[in-house]
Amino acid sequence: AAHARLKRGHGYALVMIDMDRFKQLNDTLGHAAGDAALRQLVQVVSPCLREVDRLARMGGEEFCVLLPDTDLAGAALVAERMRMLVDSTPLQWQDLDWPLTASLGIAEARPEDAELAADLVLARADAALYRAKAQGRNVVQP
Numbered sequence: 001a002a003h004a005r006l007k008r009g010h011g012y013a014l015v016m017i018d019m020d021r022f023k024q025l026n027d028t029l030g031h032a033a034g035d036a037a038l039r040q041l042v043q044v045v046s047p048c049l050r051e052v053d054r055l056a057r058m059g060g061e062e063f064c065v066l067l068p069d070t071d072l073a074g075a076a077l078v079a080e081r082m083r084m085l086v087d088s089t090p091l092q093w094q095d096l097d098w099p100l101t102a103s104l105g106i107a108e109a110r111p112e113d114a115e116l117a118a119d120l121v122l123a124r125a126d127a128a129l130y131r132a133k134a135q136g137r138n139v140v141q142p
Contacts, residue, residue, distance in 0.1 A: 002066055002068050002109075002118075003109065003113075003114075003118035003121070005068070006109050006111070006113060006114040007114040009111075010068065010069055011069065011070070011071060011108065011109050011111075012066060012067060012068045012069065012070060012108075012109050012121075013067045013070040013071065013072060013074065013075035013106060013107065013108045013109065014064060014065065014066060014067070014075075014106065014107050014109075014121055014122060014125040015064070015065040015067065015075055015078065015079045015082070015104055015105070015106050015125065016058075016062065016063070016064055016104065016105040016106075016122075016125045016126055016128065016129040017041070017045070017062070017063040017064070017065065017079075017082065017102050017103075017104050017129075018061060018062045018063075018102060018103050018104075018129055018132075018133065019037065019038070019041055019061040019086075019100065019101075019102050020100075020101040020102060020103055020133075020137040020138060021101075021137070022034060022037070022060070022061035025037055025091075025098060029093055029094075029096070029098065033091065033093045033098070034061075036091060036093060037091045037098070037100060038057075038061060040089065040091055040100070041063070041086060041100070041102065042055065042063075044082075044085045044086055044089050045065075045082040045085060045086065047085075048078055048081050048082050048085070049065065049078075052068050052069075053065060053066060053067050053068070054066040062129075064122070064125070065078070065082075070108075071108055072106065072107075072108040072142060075106040075107075075108065076106055076140060076142060079104040079106050079140040080140050082102070082104065083101075083102060083104055083138065083139070083140055086100055086101060086102045087099075087100070087101050087102075087138060101137060101138035102138070103129060103132035103133050103137050103138060103139060103140075103141075104129065104132060104139070104140045104141070105125050105126060105127065105128030105129030105130070105131065105132050105140075105141050105142075106125060106128055106140065106141070106142050107121055107122075107124035107125035107128055107142070108121075109121045128141045128142055129141070
């Protein structure tokens with residue numbers, strides 16, 4: 001629906017979120033701790049979202065946020081706020097505080113994307129996420 005609105009001049013941005021070192025957390029503390037970490041990530045980033053925004057789990061430890069009527073600069077602000085909140089809220093599991101961080105990739109739908117598939121915008125956000133991971137994790141990358 002957001003991509004269809006692009007033809008009428010209403011843009012959007014996507015934020016891809018991937019929890020850093022999730023496999024290590026699962027392998028060390030167990031899958032129940034991993035599930036708790038995923039729930040915590042959602043709880044921590046949700047206050048950054050407006051009613052019109054949508055957060056969805058893409059699979060594993062990867063999430064996507066749809067930000068209607070948001071440009072790249074606005075998405076960068078939201079993503080950085082999310083990153084900081086995740087980073088400042090360790091998972092409290094049993095008697096441990098496990099540090100959590102996330103890498104985030106952002107992309108803005110361009111006017112020329114209106115004639116193309118929405119998957120291309122998602123692919124750009126995903127590529128930005130991979131750049132964030134390659135840059136050392138716990139960063140936002142356009």
